[in-house]
Amino acid sequence: MRIAITGANGQLGRALIATLARHHDVVALGHDQLELSDPATVDQIANTRAEVVIHAAAYTNVDGCARDPVLAYRVNGLGTRYVALGCRRIDAAMVYISTNEVFAGTSHRPYYEDDPTGPINPYGQSKLAGEQEVRFLVARHFIVRVAWLFGGERNFVQTVLRLAANPPNGVLRMVADEIGSPTYAGDVAAGLARLITTDYYGTYHFVNDGICSRYEFAAEILRQAGIDTPLLPIRLRDFQRDSTPPPYTPLANIAGAALGITFRPWQEAVADYLERLRSAHV
Template identity: 35%
Template sequence: MKNIIVTGCGGQLGIAINRLLGNDPSYHLINTDIAASPFVCVDRTLDITNVGEVLAFVREIRPFAIINCAAYTAVDAAEKNVDLCCRINAIGPRNLAIAASDTGARLIHISTDYVFPGTSKEPLNEFAPTGPVSIYGSTKLAGENFVREFCRRYFIIRTAWLYGEGKNFVRTMLKLAETHDTLTVVNDQFGSPTSARELAEAIRVLLPTDNYGLFHGTCEGMTCWSDFAAEIMKKAGKTTRIVPVTTEEYMALNPGAAPRPAYSILDNYMLRLTTDHVFADWHEALDLYMKESGCAR
């Protein structure tokens, strides 16, 4: 049985990984986070921003792999909390990469579409030039670069519009629908809503291989936020009306909001070239998620 350290185990992806791999006889998950979780048993608290703590822990466990699900994802707050965001999104992955290299472990690191500027007009593959426009995106790109620099056996997987167990866009929309007849949602930002379950499945496929490198991992298809919200309402049987607004209109109402990429369609090019794995269409993945969550009509 191979030890796998999961950082940020109480987040959406960490929970999905536990549900997928928790009963796999090939692996023994050691769950870590900075606090307790109502969804996953946290075996150890671990501050990934402390290199000494990370090295000592990884040397003790001698894992086959480290799956880094930990991240600072409060995009707007990141603009004011630059140092904290950098410590978690850049220094944390650096420390894990150093520890993985030291012990011979492989590192699976999760990144984001926010490393791109969002100005493309066609799907972005792994060779597209980066250019983040926010602190969150900049720190995530720095984390990627540290992983490349300090670790040889790594999988970097960029994903987008992730939802799973816990706080996410799907649950936020459904919560707001309980008290609102209409909701205004941006209609000129495009992406691929991605189920944490689907991303965990891709990780399961890559995990035992030596197929190292950079991958994009999102559900197939594309939509905008307002159409995504409308689909959620439809599947939940809600009558709340979605009112589309432009990013400019949204920013005028929310002047403290960080810039978002207008176009976040990722092309899972390297997965297609090097594996047989295909993500589900985003409609199908959302349907399954809502049924399993008890949110569907």
């Protein structure tokens, strides 16, 4: 199968290439090859002659999106429209990588795939705009929401390790009332490799099993890494930032599980990732 991947240099893009290139003809499209906000993206996608396009590229700087909502929409909303139009032109199936932040965070249980959305920040709003473009323009589509993604060079796990090495005032502070679903990029890539071989189009939540707060996530990272830096829980309202994150957005993998696509506990995925980091520095 010929598969085009946007965002090829991102943490999910790299995991997808590593997973899919073993059995498929992969066309990798990084930022140097593709400027999403440019209408020329339509032609560039069409020129790949791909059977499946996995659109993993996005403007994911959540605080940057809050500072410049127009840029967020141009890249994540309009840019996704251009990718979708390119898919239409060559009759390619499309996979759109979306986010937990399309939800408001007011639920009292993990969100199901068809629960009402209601993003409360410009990043979530721009990603929801992308979902709407895909649903309208591409009949054969998979919308796959992920959350709290780690697996590359810049992510929450790496941030915790970096801050723990030199914590401000000797203490690491993490938010205890933001709850979500940690997700390992390699596990998402494996799940997508199975999903794209089916014709069960629709919306999916691909996250590792289990939920936690940012504080609990950080505590587990430190425990597994053997680091004893003091960790202090704080509240969302005490952490000043430009964006407002939804406080409770765990995702339930119901549609994927019905196809037999399930994910291991997030703690096991963290252990795998930390082992990979150790091996890379040996």
